[in-house]
Amino acid sequence: MSIRHGLLALLSQGPRYGYQLRSEFEASTGATWPLNIGQVYTTLSRMERDGLVAPGEQDEQGRVVYAITPKGQAELDQWFATPVAQADRPRDELVIKLAMAVTAPGVDVARVVQAQRSATMRTLQELTKVKRGVDARNDTARRLVLDSMIFQAEAEQRWLDHCEAVLAASSHPTPQETK
Incomplete structure (x- = not known):
């Protein structure tokens, strides 16, 4: 499972912070693929570096909210359009x-x-x-x-x-x- 693309799919619904992404990812997959919060933030950091997400302002509790960028939406659209090959598993x-x-x-x-x-x-x-x-x-x-x-x-x-x-x-x- 591509954590990167799963997080982009969640962000396509609107801006979210790391713990929210983790919770919603687990809820979307029936809690069958638990995510480590460190993995979420590492993935967000890489996606920010690659221009797929952009951090927003911190909320009142100090959490950074991330939003998908047009480049991130294009990658997500491509992911949804591309079949998963057996060799990719x-x-x-x-x-x-x-x-x-x-x-x-x-x-x-x-x-x-x-x-x-x-x-x-x-x-x-x-x-x-x-x-x-x-x-x-x-x-x-x-x-x-x-x-x-x-x-x-x-x-x-x-x-x-x-x-x-x-x-x-x-x-x-x-x-x-x-x-």
Whole structure:
């Protein structure tokens, strides 16, 4: 997730100060991606340097309010118009872990798969429970974030099924064979 672009999106709604940006970012993402306040101010500083935001006057409590600049709005518009490529996403640690487990001597790959399956199933259950408590009409952003996370967990479960099938066809025992 681009923190920079998320903050620009919030600033496109009007000027805000750092803590306000952090709170609204977390609310918009259903609190699934918490932000460190230092990260917010570091990002604001870089965006100011790059001409994307401009600091305003301090408010009565001493907080500096930032506003998006025309250059910042142009970058935000470009971000919204550009699809996210698979190559732009971080490496998948689970894929790397399983690839390494298959090649590392003495690793029970079936156990690695089963441990992940159990953890993913717990996550899926927790996300589904949280989603039931979301007001679908008034909290669309949070619902969409939770839906995405649920779909990703479901896809991970299907991929783990595939891994077990591949392991069964190779020399690696599957979880069913190790019971």
